[in-house]
Amino acid sequence: MAICVLCHQRKGKRFCPAVYNVICPTCCGTHRLKKLNCPSSCPYLRQAKAIEMAQRESEWARRNLERAEIEQRLTAFALEEAISTFASEHPDLTDAEVITALQAVQDAVEREVMSGINHEPNAEGRAKELALKILKNAQTMRRRIGIPHNVLLARVARLLSQKAMLLSQRNRDGKGYLRALLVDIKPNSLEQLLDRLSAPQTRS
Numbered sequence: 001m002a003i004c005v006l007c008h009q010r011k012g013k014r015f016c017p018a019v020y021n022v023i024c025p026t027c028c029g030t031h032r033l034k035k036l037n038c039p040s041s042c043p044y045l046r047q048a049k050a051i052e053m054a055q056r057e058s059e060w061a062r063r064n065l066e067r068a069e070i071e072q073r074l075t076a077f078a079l080e081e082a083i084s085t086f087a088s089e090h091p092d093l094t095d096a097e098v099i100t101a102l103q104a105v106q107d108a109v110e111r112e113v114m115s116g117i118n119h120e121p122n123a124e125g126r127a128k129e130l131a132l133k134i135l136k137n138a139q140t141m142r143r144r145i146g147i148p149h150n151v152l153l154a155r156v157a158r159l160l161s162q163k164a165m166l167l168s169q170r171n172r173d174g175k176g177y178l179r180a181l182l183v184d185i186k187p188n189s190l191e192q193l194l195d196r197l198s199a200p201q202t203r204s
């Protein structure tokens with residue numbers, strides 16, 4: 001087999017259209033589009049481009065996934081702050097009412113996504129009151145920092161109602177979720193968070 005015309009060391013396994021001679025894979029990879037003026041038709045260039053682009057796209061997707069996770073956490077905070085605040089005003093509130101409210105929020109938002117028309121949460125009494133408060137918090141956050149969009153809002157309402165059901169089942173008194181929530185999320189703390197998030201970046 002011929003020797004690579006670039007390094008004169010390794011076997012020239014690839015026909016290089018740029019030098020119009022055989023080169024080795026190492027020189028091909030090292031000098032591609034740098035020292036070598038590779039034509040787009042070169043199959044080795046095409047293959048390398050395809051691999052590189054796929055890597056870059058997956059890096060980009062990973063970055064976006066991180067952003068999606070942050071948005072989801074902020075949205076969950078907005079919803080749970082509404083519940084925490086409401087619970088501090090109604091000490092006899094139960095997990096069941098919270099679950100009903102979250103499910104009503106999810107349902108209303110999903111209907112809005114499907115139809116483009118605003119829907120009232122379908123619940124009664126205190127659960128409805130809480131559902132409206134949750135929606136109001138989501139709207140406040142959206143106005144201030146641009147999230148959540150409705151698809152995310154519906155998703156987070158669903159995840160939180162599942163979380164509440166799980167934590168509620170672990171306790172006989174039907175307040176396992178609310179107890180854990182009040183430890184994690186201070187009532188009336190949304191404004192403080194939004195102020196911090198929307199403050200202009202200052203150097204001190």
Ligand SMILES: [Zn+2]
Nearest residue numbers: 004007024027
């Ligand atoms: Zn070589």
